[in-house]
Amino acid sequence: xxxxxxxxxxxxxxxxxxxxxxxxxxxxxxxxxxxxxxxxxxxxxxxxxxxxxxxxxxxxxxxxxxxxxxxxxxxxxxxxxxxxxxxxxxxxxxxxxxxxxxxxxxxxxxxxxxxxxxxxxxxxxxxxxxxxxxxxxxxxxxxxxxxxxxxxxxxxxxxxxxxxxxxxxxxxxxxxxxxxxxxxxxxxxxxxxxxxxxxxxxxxxxxxxxxxxxxxxxxxxx
Amino acid sequence: xxxxxxxxxxxxxxxxxxxxxxxxxxxxxxxxxxxxxxxxxxxxxxxxxxxxxxxxxxxxxxxxxxxxxxxxxxxxxxxxxxxxxxxxxxxxxxxxxxxxxxxxxxxxxxxxxxxxxxxxxxxxxxxxxxxxxxxxxxxxxxxxxxxxxxxxxxxxxxxxxxxxxxxxxxxxxxxxxxxxxxxxxxxxxxxxxxxxxxxxxxxxxxxxxxxxxxxxxxxxxxx
Numbered sequence: 001x002x003x004x005x006x007x008x009x010x011x012x013x014x015x016x017x018x019x020x021x022x023x024x025x026x027x028x029x030x031x032x033x034x035x036x037x038x039x040x041x042x043x044x045x046x047x048x049x050x051x052x053x054x055x056x057x058x059x060x061x062x063x064x065x066x067x068x069x070x071x072x073x074x075x076x077x078x079x080x081x082x083x084x085x086x087x088x089x090x091x092x093x094x095x096x097x098x099x100x101x102x103x104x105x106x107x108x109x110x111x112x113x114x115x116x117x118x119x120x121x122x123x124x125x126x127x128x129x130x131x132x133x134x135x136x137x138x139x140x141x142x143x144x145x146x147x148x149x150x151x152x153x154x155x156x157x158x159x160x161x162x163x164x165x166x167x168x169x170x171x172x173x174x175x176x177x178x179x180x181x182x183x184x185x186x187x188x189x190x191x192x193x194x195x196x197x198x199x200x201x202x203x204x205x206x207x208x209x210x211x212x213x214x215x216x217x218x219x220x221x222x
Numbered sequence: 223x224x225x226x227x228x229x230x231x232x233x234x235x236x237x238x239x240x241x242x243x244x245x246x247x248x249x250x251x252x253x254x255x256x257x258x259x260x261x262x263x264x265x266x267x268x269x270x271x272x273x274x275x276x277x278x279x280x281x282x283x284x285x286x287x288x289x290x291x292x293x294x295x296x297x298x299x300x301x302x303x304x305x306x307x308x309x310x311x312x313x314x315x316x317x318x319x320x321x322x323x324x325x326x327x328x329x330x331x332x333x334x335x336x337x338x339x340x341x342x343x344x345x346x347x348x349x350x351x352x353x354x355x356x357x358x359x360x361x362x363x364x365x366x367x368x369x370x371x372x373x374x375x376x377x378x379x380x381x382x383x384x385x386x387x388x389x390x391x392x393x394x395x396x397x398x399x400x401x402x403x404x405x406x407x408x409x410x411x412x413x414x415x416x417x418x419x420x421x422x423x424x425x426x427x428x429x430x431x432x433x434x435x436x437x438x439x440x441x442x443x444x445x
Contacts (some may be wrong), residue, residue: 048344073347086345090363099359100349149349 001025001059001185003045003153008054010040017041017209020054025153025185029200029217031193036206038189039083042155045187046080047073058153079151079184083158085142087130093141094126100149110182111150118142119177136167140174147182154178157189168195175199193221223419226395228406231423234400237312238380241319242373245327249376249444250369253331254361258340279385281290286317286390314391315398319380327369327376334368335361367438374435 003023010017017037030038043049045056045100047063047070055065058078064070088096098113117123120140125133130141139159146154160168174221178184188199197217198201205213205220213220223231255261256268274282290297290308300306308314338361346356362369384402391398393407401424408417 046348048348073344074350074352076348077350078348080345080348082341082345084341086339086341088342088346088360099346100351102350145349 001153003028003187004057005041005045005057006055006057008044008051008056010037010044010049010195011052012040015040015209017044019211021204021207021214023187023204023210024047024202025187026179027186027188027200029196029203030187030189030206031191031196031203031204031221033191035208037209038206039157040209041206042080042157042187042189045153046078046155047071048078048080061152076148077155079146079149079161080152081142081146081156083161085138087138087142087145089129089131091130092126093122093128093130093133095129096141096145097126099145102150111148114149116144116147116182118148119181120174135163136170138206139163139171142180143174147178147184151184153187154184155187155189158191159188160190160192160195172198179213181200193217197221223423224416227416227423229396229421230399230404230420231427233312234381234424235400235427237315237400238319238377238383241316241323241380242327242377243432244316245320245324245376246373249324249327249372250331250362252290253328253372254335254357256328257332257335258343258361271328272325274322274386279322279383280389282321283318283386286314286321286386290314290317290390309390310392310394310398312391312398315342315387318390320382322383323376323379324384326379327372330372330375331365331369334365334372337368338364353354370440371435374431374438377437378431381424381428381431390422 004023005019005021005023007020008018015037017040019041030041032038040049044051045063049066050065050070053066056063062069062071063076063078088099091099097117101113117126120143122140122144125137127142130138133141160171163171175186175188179186188196190196200217203215203217203220204211223246250272252267256264287294287309289295290303291298292298297308300308306313308317342360342364343356346360351359382402383400384406387398387400388403393403401420405417405420405424408414408420
């Protein structure tokens with residue numbers, strides 16, 4: 001599976017993002033300093049922003065082709081876990097998890113509430129309110145909620161940003177489980193090069209809204 | 223308190239509650255649109271909604287009288303289509319209360335919707351939810367305390383409504399007489415002793431109502 005960003009341009013007040021690249025999945029990384037446009041790029045892929053120009057294709061599916069076509073986010077089947085996780089604070093863990101679960105869109109029989117809860121080790125937390133969970137637990141709930149919406153692609157925006165090094169170490173195996181157990185391709189955004197070296201097959205380096213390098217993590221992040 | 227005074231108190235509570243219930247669906251919808259959508263003419267709608275707060279209540283009453291009188295734009299339709307009389311009936315009391323308290327509900331609900339982190343709605347979209355489902359399951363529950371606080375304020379405003387009600391409903395005993403109108407009439411007739419109990423009951427009801435609204439708002443702030 002690949003994601004093609006064909007001369008995609010997003011103009012904001014004092015910033016322009018311009019990307020022309022292909023990301024080979026299952027796990028691709030986007031690396032760059034704060035303000036490089038990483039989150040804006042993910043929001044374009046998720047359909048939360050409309051590009052001013054260019055097209056985005058997930059394999060043969062046209063996600064957007066500005067200005068003519070734009071597939072709304074609810075029809076894209078692109079999961080997105082933002083930095084702040086955005087867990088619904090008024091709902092329990094269970095209600096958060098099943099929010100996006102629709103039997104008709106699930107093609108993989110492993111994507112069931114029971115199995116996802118088991119793999120992400122959430123069984124003890126199901127009836128708790130999400131606001132009462134630790135940072136690492138909230139992170140796993142956000143991953144599981146996105147998995148249960150049966151996405152064709154999952155976007156993770158600096159998922160380890162707010163975690164200490166001990167929790168980061170604990171979370172890495174869960175990311176591999178998403179890839180191996182559920183076979184969901186990932187795009188992983190971070191400004192920490194060490195995370196990408198252990199996780200990604202390919203890395204795109206963004207600076208000031210432009211792609212400055214692309215390749216295998218060991219080469220481009222050395 | 224005489225039996226007639228109690229009748230006036232209960233009538234006022236009933237029409238105020240009814241006017242609040244009546245404006246809830248439209249008020250919530252307009253508040254959501256104002257908080258979450260941009261469209262040409264939004265500022266005009268926002269100003270129109272707020273007008274009853276600033277236009278003299280008697281003038282608002284006159285506008286209602288012209289619109290809902292027998293020859294008015296809406297009054298004639300209601301009269302012919304459904305046989306409904308509005309002006310100088312209890313319905314006019316409800317109408318005046320609804321119009322005068324509408325801005326308070328919309329303003330409070332609008333700020334409650336604005337306080338809901340738009341990120342929740344965006345993520346719900348990526349999870350495949352429709353706009354209606356997002357409104358029902360995310361926006362509305364998270365803004366609910368603000369909406370309830372707005373409804374409480376609207377109820378309190380309707381309880382104290384005077385000017386517009388006097389013009390469009392008159393002061394008809396046992397038909398359109400509210401606490402405010404009765405206090406005014408008793409004072410005009412020099413019957414202060416009849417006005418005072420109504421004054422105290424009215425203050426007590428509005429105090430309890432606004433106090434509840436404040437408690438709800440504070441809880442909302444603490445979330």
